[in-house]
Amino acid sequence: MRGRSAARPAVAGDRRRSFRAAVKSSLPRQGEPDGRDRTRLPELRSALWCAAGLLAVMLLVDLANGTLAHWRALCWTAVALALFAVLYPPRVSAGEHWLASRGLVRTCVVRTDLLVLVRHSDGMSPRLVLRDALGGRVELDPEVLTANPLLWHHLEQGVRLSRARGVLRCGAAPLRELAERIDHDGARAVFEASGLG
Template sequence: MGRCDDAREEPADAHAQEHGAAAHDLRWARDVRDSMRCAGALLAVLLFVDWVSGRFTLWRGALWLALALLLFIVLYPARVSAAEGWLASRGLLRERRVRTDLLVSVRCLDGISQRLVLRDAFGGRVEIDPEVLVRNPQLWFRLDHGVHKSVAGGTLLCGATALRRLAQRVDRETARAVFEASGLE
């Protein structure tokens, strides 16, 4: 006998949020694959050029492999996750974590790539790409919830302007996505 769970089906994010499960960057796996493709393409081009020129040796192949591996390490994206009271960024070697309910500063660094730097009362520091929060509303929701607790507790001393701009951007992108999904754009 079959069961019909369609009427009781809940969105996975709502269920995770209810039970305090961590929210993750949904595009992280795709970004890792893109990093591998770039490194692989570089390796293939270098090996092909060596092969066509007739200068390929085992040592040169090892050098090109090391160069491609270095490119992969540079392009490897941090995996951002958040739950009630914390936000973490995990790279290849290390995870950095902050307590979002005890933030003392939030800064937006401009440069070649924009970075959001979060610091908590225990000295924890996380640096993430704000685009990750824009692409993942659940991550933003968890961070924003913690920020409100920090403001209410009086620990957040610096960063209200950066957070307000980011909140407006997240709201704008979320509204755009809703309009696109509903065909109202």
């Protein structure tokens, strides 16, 4: 009996690892058309400019005071790199039944057809938290979904499957609010493009 119960978590873990490996290999590369965040580039540029600006100001202040040394320049460079790491926007991409968020250090993947929880967490920057039945967890800015209809479409398809399978029991309210906001923004964009808005 012990051998069987020990084998079950190992099988589930193997399934989870093989799914994550398959998703990571199918993540879109640079320039490939797929469900990915098209608004990330300006955020990445602004993170680079902020870090570079901070480094330049600190080096200029040290230079003006005559206190610039090699070790101080290295310290300021480390501070600028830390700021860039904090401001670095994750690359969000999606495909059939998966959504991934790739940061500087790791990639988080969630199966959208096996979602068990969708939660909206408020704070300094609002986040949408997605958790699947395999233990996958992704946090992302809801603005990414409102600005990228293809990402939202992939997520919505997975959510429908999760509901049909009966695994998604918590999260209807945040998804409904997000869907209404995306519909409202889409309708307003259509009106503005047609000259009616």
